[in-house]
Amino acid sequence: xxxxxxxxxxxxxxxxxxxxxxxxxxxxxxxxxxxxxxxxxxxxxxxxxxxxxxxxxxxxxxxxxxxxxxxxxxxxxxxxxxxxxxxxxxxxxxxxxxxxxxxxxxxxxxxxxxxxxxxxxxxxxxxxxxxxxxxxxxxxxxxxxxxxxxxxxxxxxxxxxxxxxxxxxxxxxxxxxxxxxxxxxxxxxxxxxxxxxxxxxxxxxxxxxxxxxxxxxxxxxxxxxxxxxxxxxxxxxxxxxxxxxxxxxxxxxxxxxxxxxxxxxxxxxxxxxxxxxxxxxxxxxxxxxxxxxxxxxxxxxxxxxxxxxxxxxxxxxxxxxxxxxxxxxxxxxxxxxxxxxxxxxxxxxxxxxxxxxxxxxxxxxxxxxxxxxxxxxxxxxxxxxxxxxxxxxxxxxxxxxxxxxxxxxxxxxxxxxxxxxxxxxxxxxxxxxxxxxxxxxxxxxxxxxxxxxxxxxxxxxxxxxxxxxxxxxxxxxxxxxxxxxxxxxxxxxxxxxxxxxxxxxxxxxxxxxxxxxxxxxxxxxxxxxxxxxxxxxxxxxxxxxxxxxxxxxxxxxxxxxxxxxxxxxxxxxxxxxxxxxxxxxxxxxxxxxxxxxxxxxxxxxxxxxxxxxxxxxxxxxxxxxxxxxxx
Amino acid sequence: xxxxxxxxxxxxxxxxxxxxxxxxxxxxxxxxxxxxxxxxxxxxxxxxxxxxxxxxxxxxxxxxxxxxxxxxxxxxxxxxxxxxxxxxxxxxxxxxxxxxxxxxxxxxxxxxxxxxxxxxxxxxxxxxxxxxxxxxxxxxxxxxxxxxxxxxxxxxxxxxxxxxxxxxxxxxxxxxxxxxxxxxxxxxxxxxxxxxxxxxxxxxxxxxxxxxxxxxxxxxxxxxxxxxxxxxxxxxxxxxxxxxxxxxxxxxxxxxx
Numbered sequence: 018x019x020x021x022x023x024x025x026x027x028x029x030x031x032x033x034x035x036x037x038x039x040x041x042x043x044x045x046x047x048x049x050x051x052x053x054x055x056x057x058x059x060x061x062x063x064x065x066x067x068x069x070x071x072x073x074x075x076x077x078x079x080x081x082x083x084x085x086x087x088x089x090x091x092x093x094x095x096x097x098x099x100x101x102x103x104x105x106x107x108x109x110x111x112x113x114x115x116x117x118x119x120x121x122x123x124x125x126x127x128x129x130x131x132x133x134x135x136x137x138x139x140x141x142x143x144x145x146x147x148x149x150x151x152x153x154x155x156x157x158x159x160x161x162x163x164x165x166x167x168x169x170x171x172x173x174x175x176x177x178x179x180x181x182x183x184x185x186x187x188x189x190x191x192x193x194x195x196x197x198x199x200x201x202x203x204x205x206x207x208x209x210x211x212x213x214x215x216x217x218x219x220x221x222x223x224x225x226x227x228x229x230x231x232x233x234x235x236x237x238x239x240x241x242x243x244x245x246x247x248x249x250x251x252x253x254x255x256x257x258x259x260x261x262x263x264x265x266x267x268x269x270x271x272x273x274x275x276x277x278x279x280x281x282x283x284x285x286x287x288x289x290x291x292x293x294x295x296x297x298x299x300x301x302x303x304x305x306x307x308x309x310x311x312x313x314x315x316x317x318x319x320x321x322x323x324x325x326x327x328x329x330x331x332x333x334x335x336x337x338x339x340x341x342x343x344x345x346x347x348x349x350x351x352x353x354x355x356x357x358x359x360x361x362x363x364x365x366x367x368x369x370x371x372x373x374x375x376x377x378x379x380x381x382x383x384x385x386x387x388x389x390x391x392x393x394x395x396x397x398x399x400x401x402x403x404x405x406x407x408x409x410x411x412x413x414x415x416x417x418x419x420x421x422x423x424x425x426x427x428x429x430x431x432x433x434x435x436x437x438x439x440x441x442x443x444x445x446x447x448x449x450x451x452x453x454x455x456x457x458x459x460x461x462x463x464x465x466x467x468x469x470x471x472x473x474x475x476x477x478x479x480x481x482x483x484x485x486x487x488x489x490x491x492x493x494x495x496x497x498x499x500x501x502x503x504x505x506x507x508x509x510x511x512x513x514x515x516x517x518x519x520x521x522x523x524x525x526x527x528x529x530x531x532x533x534x535x536x537x538x539x540x541x542x543x544x545x546x547x548x549x550x551x552x553x554x555x556x557x558x559x560x561x562x563x564x565x566x567x568x569x570x571x572x573x574x575x576x577x578x579x580x581x582x583x584x585x586x587x588x589x590x591x592x593x594x595x596x597x598x599x600x601x602x603x604x605x606x607x608x609x610x611x612x613x614x615x616x617x618x619x620x621x622x623x624x625x626x627x628x629x630x631x632x633x634x635x636x637x638x639x640x641x642x643x644x645x646x647x648x
Numbered sequence: 649x650x651x652x653x654x655x656x657x658x659x660x661x662x663x664x665x666x667x668x669x670x671x672x673x674x675x676x677x678x679x680x681x682x683x684x685x686x687x688x689x690x691x692x693x694x695x696x697x698x699x700x701x702x703x704x705x706x707x708x709x710x711x712x713x714x715x716x717x718x719x720x721x722x723x724x725x726x727x728x729x730x731x732x733x734x735x736x737x738x739x740x741x742x743x744x745x746x747x748x749x750x751x752x753x754x755x756x757x758x759x760x761x762x763x764x765x766x767x768x769x770x771x772x773x774x775x776x777x778x779x780x781x782x783x784x785x786x787x788x789x790x791x792x793x794x795x796x797x798x799x800x801x802x803x804x805x806x807x808x809x810x811x812x813x814x815x816x817x818x819x820x821x822x823x824x825x826x827x828x829x830x831x832x833x834x835x836x837x838x839x840x841x842x843x844x845x846x847x848x849x850x851x852x853x854x855x856x857x858x859x860x861x862x863x864x865x866x867x868x869x870x871x872x873x874x875x876x877x878x879x880x881x882x883x884x885x886x887x888x889x890x891x892x893x894x895x896x897x898x899x900x901x902x903x904x905x
Contacts, residue, residue, distance in 0.1 A: 163897050170892035189897035565671065565864075572708070574657040574673030576858060576865040577904065616905050 034268045036294055038259050042454030046228060047255040047470055049294050054226040054251035056129045058293055063089035066296055072118045073300040073315075080300070080314065083118055088125070093219040094208030095126030095201075099157055100218070101211040102181055102204075106131030106225075109153040109234060109477075113137040113146060113168070114161035116275050116301050119185045119201060121289055123159050124279075128232050130222045135234035135246065136280030138627045139165060140620035145244075147172040153234055153246055153477060154178045159201075162186040166198070173197070228252040234477055235282050235429045246477035247429045249282075256470035257286060257432035258294040260452035264425070264437040265401065267295035271318035272396070274311060276302035278627050282433035283404055287321045309333065313393035320394075321401035323628050325541070327411060327422065330392060332538065332563055334418075337391075352384035356417030364416040366441050385419050394420050399440060401425060404628055406509070406528075408536030409446045424448050426509065430486060430493055431455070432471040436507045447506035457507060458492065464513050465499045466492040498526060515633060517548045523605045525553065530602060537594040538563045542631045545608065546644055552609040554647040556640055557591060558631060559613055564590075582615035612643040651714050653678040653839055654699070654730075654807055659708035659718075661691075661698045668694040670863035671708070676807065676841050681833055683842045683850040683871070685884055686860035692843040693735055695860070696809045699841075700732035701725040713806075727755055729806035735815060735843075737792040739799065741785025745776050748784050748795055752802030762802070768836075769798040772828050790821035797825070801832070807839040814846045822846065826853055847884035851875050859884075859904070867904040879904055 028048065031040040037050050052058035066085040073080050099110065110127045112134060114120050120136075127134045135153050137146055139161065146168055150158060158179055160166045169182055182198045184190065190200075212218060232254055234246035265287075267273070275288035292299050297318075302311040309330065312320070338349045359377040362369035369377070389395045400415060400422040407424055415422035425437035426448035436457065438449035451457040455469035472493045475483035486494055498516075499509040511528030518524055527545035534543040534557070541560040547553035561578065564587060568575050575581040582588075591613065599607040614636075618625050624635045637644065652675040661669040669691045676682045686692045697703045699710055701722035710718040712728055722732075739748050749769060753762045770777035773794040779787060784795055793813055800808050813829070814822040826849050832838045844850035851857055851871045859867040859880070867877065874880050879902050881887040889896065 163893075167892040167896070167898075189895075193893070569658050569660070569671040569707075572658045576673055576868040578866075580868070617903065619901060619903060621901065 033262045034266055034295060036262065036296075038262055042259050042263070042452075043256075043456075043469055044454075045252075045470065047252050047259055049255050049258050053228045053255065054223075054230065055232050055254050055290070055293070056125070056223040056226050056251075058255075059092070059125050059129070060089075060220065060223050062293055062296060069296075070298050071292075072121070073298065074118055075301075075303050075311070088118075088122065091119075091122040091205065092125035092129055093212070094205040095123055096130040096132075096208065096222065097126075097211040097215075097219055098204035098206075098208030099127065099132065100130050100222075101207050102157070104130060104132055104156055104180075106222075107133065107231070109133045109135050109155045110157045110159065111135045111137050111150055111153060111155040112159045112280075113139065113141075113165050114159060114185060115139050115304070116277075116279050116284070116288070117161070117185070118301060119159075120279050121299075124233070124289060128226075129219055131225060131230065133231050133234055133248075135236065136278070136285075137236075138278055138280050138620075140627055141168075142621070143168045143171040147175045148243065149236055149246075150176045150179060152243075156180050158182045160184055163189045166190070166193075170195075226251060228255070229474075231474060233285075235280065235285070237429050245479055245482055248474040248477050249429075249432055250474050253432040253471050253473055254290050256454060257434050258290055260434050260454050260469075260471065261286065261291050262294060264434070264439055264449075264452045265291065265319070265321075265399075267291055267297045267319055269296040271295065271297040271398075272315055273297055273299050273319060274302060274308075274315050274317045275299050276305065276308045276311070277323065281404075281628065282427070282429045283321065283323075286433045287401075309393075311393075313391070316393045316396045318396050319399050319401070320397060321403070323404045324402050324407035324411070324535075325405070325629055327400070327402055327407065327415065328538070328541075328560070329562070331411060331414060332560075332566075334388065334392070336566065348380075348384050349388075352380035352388075353414075353417055355380040356385060356419065357413065360413050360416035364413060364421075364443055364445055366443055381419060388418055389420065394418075397421075399423065401437075403427065403448075405630060406532035406535065410536065412445045426507065428495060428497075430473045430495070431467050431469065432473065434471065435467045435469075435495075438506075444504070444506045447502070447508045449507065450505040451507070457501060457505075459499065459501055460488075460494075462513065463498040463500075463510075465495045465497045465507065465509070467495060468492045517545065517553070519547050519553070519605065520549055520551045521605065525606055530598065530606060530608070531555075533598045533601065534595065537598075539567060539591060539594055542629075544631050544633050544636045546637065546647075550648060553605075553607065554610045554612075554644070555595070555608050556631075556636055556643060557595075557611050557613050558618065559587070559591065561617060578617045579615045582613040588613070610647040612640075612647060614640060614643075650678070652676060652711075653680075653713065654841065655709075655711040655714075656695075656699070657709040657711065659695070659698060659710065660706045661694050661703055662706050663694075667706075668863055669698065669705075672860070672863070672865055673708075674858050674865065674868070676839060678839055679833070679837055680856060681829075681840045681842060681854045683844055683854035683857045684860055685844060685847050685850060685857060685874075685880075687845070689862070690860040691863040692860055693811055696732060696811050696841070696843055699725075700730060700809060702732070726803065729803065730809065731800040731803050731805035731807070732809045733796050733800045733811060733813065735811040737789070737796045739784040739787075739792050739795050742783055744781050744783055745787070745795055746780045748799050749776075749802050752799035755803065765802055765804060769801050772801075772832065773798050790817050790825070793817060793821075793825060794828075797828075801836075801838070805838065807841060810840060810842045812843055812845060814844060814849060822849060829853060847880065851880075866902075877905075 029040040030037040046053045063085045068084045070082040071085040071088045072083045110132050124134045183204050185201050228251050231248045232251050236244040236246050277284035288299050300315045302308045355376045358373045359369045403425045421440050423438040427434040436449045436451050458466050498511050498513050501507050511526035515527050530545050531543045534540050542558045543555050545555045573584050573586045595608050654676040656674050659672045684692050698705050701720050704719045709716050854871045857871050857874045858865050
């Protein structure tokens, strides 16, 4: 990291990778290159970078580049087009689309004219869409294509607040004839016309933006009750950039890959706001199914993903290794061993002894660098994981193959970032230390609380929930339970609301047990049950790929997913996994029985969040029969 | 429960480095018609070829009457009573209908029995009797398909593996051939494993169905249950769900439940 103190009026500045930030993080006004709102920074970047590549998207199999000028122009036209159709400052615009550059154009266009952008997951149902649009009182809705448009049409009558619906993709909709619908190019034409009549209108709108204005709504998945819209202001976003620059530094030449939903704060930060601060290039994956191929093509410098993705890549490598020649398998094992020996030092920030380093250098040259190239990780300076617990063994495996992987922690309500391990300061198994500018404390009941300018403004039109989320002295209640060690590293043990009180009166944090179960390659997610019950049980969602492979290797016949879940040997293997976890817990915390969820769940199902985590309340309701069967 | 006639366990087959079958397990009981559905490239034909010994599996077992037969030479497999009616008919074009049928019985020696079976084939497929001395290559597609099935019957098979008998035939001919297959199963108790892309007619005929996608089985169940599945309806039976705009270009996501 290249730091340099810069003198200026206002708060003292410091330069990190060529961008100036407040030297003292956590101070008002939060400035990034002298800008105090997202649109101002956006304008500064586009004016400075012009024809440099901002985004890349694959079109008919070929990666095409799109410049910062295009970014600016499209955002401007979208913003002004919305204004000409009646968007007022402080009104909400919803976006229902997979990741694509138009998503970002819309985000910036809406914010530029003082609107608030709100993302909707493409996996949401029509009724969920109507809830989100109505709750946010959205004036406009952007939909990706015919499929998402049909979702809107299904509930069109239920959403009176909507003025217009704008469609990105024209395919299959050429003869569409609906009053409220128009295509993105139509909107841009309106914006262009508006600009011709009101030159400088977009720039004037940007100049009006204030740090305390709300920039976006992020609806939290709502494992209990209906989703709530968390309001994040410009200051929150800039504060998160300020902290991010210190913990997750990105440089202007970095390539990044965008593939998680942009409705989620994690991908929004990593693919929209941090690149805005760092001037890096974002590549959009074609679809969730092609991420691994796209990764190989892009070879990103930094890559932030949820543990599930890291698990999948790991499984793929193991499968590849098993299908290799005996010689290849032997070399792979030796290489991993050499890598692990080195990882014991480097992942704790220590220098490995010369012998270990030399052995690694040899195997790196022979095997590991090829492996990294095949995975698209040959240029990866830093991998990141968050949003769910990850197994320390998996972290170590990535360090062993030469991919530094670090874990962080944040939530929507603190703009996605609170603590992170860094390459220099890393304690695997923890989520790292608080980032500069963010304070951390553990309340008496064990709850983790954070304080910083990244803490959100509150829930959209829900003062009651907002009040519940902040303490009397203004700290954010994260709802997570954890502990901080003497060096400041935070360990998360569970969710406070999920605490189970058994019939015997014992308090148990299920997440602790669940995350241990999830560390098994065969278990993709688990929900521990036992509130007001005599003993603990759990429902397990198996990892399809790994269990299929297990069955195939052991010659256990199966046909579909249900028969895989019913196979005795599979149940036995899972039982062993559960037993292994049980050994680490006290008797009352042990799982007495379990059932497998024998339908293959998709993100469209109620039981799963968009990041494929099981939702406790829905699982308990939907699979009541399975649960009752265990008691 | 009695032992299945044919049982496949965790079968894997490769074309060079490409894994065409990635772990398939299924069962065919005696007297049953089992159909395997799937799109192009799902691995259906490869599965049949692996059973009949044209291809060797990399892994897994093929049990016939409880005995492993995987990896045996095709002529040995035929001797067990497994007949493969290949995709695209593949009759011997320069031989007559009669000669083709005789070749079907080449493992057998009892002349009288063979003659009786030849008459049975002619009874099921009267057109073949009319054309018995014609060269097979001059027959129409439907007649060639009948000949291919008839040639298979000449072995008195315990099980027939039928690879897309409906391929390239007119709807009327498909009806006719499937009606004969139904009769063969009902009257002559021929067990069948039927690979098809024409899901409607296959499920109509079969007792049990399996759906294959990229080398794996994604769904199985009784033919009635499969008929009712939303995924089968929209991806294999061509049902159009009601769209919001009177037209619908996109497809629902498959869940196979």
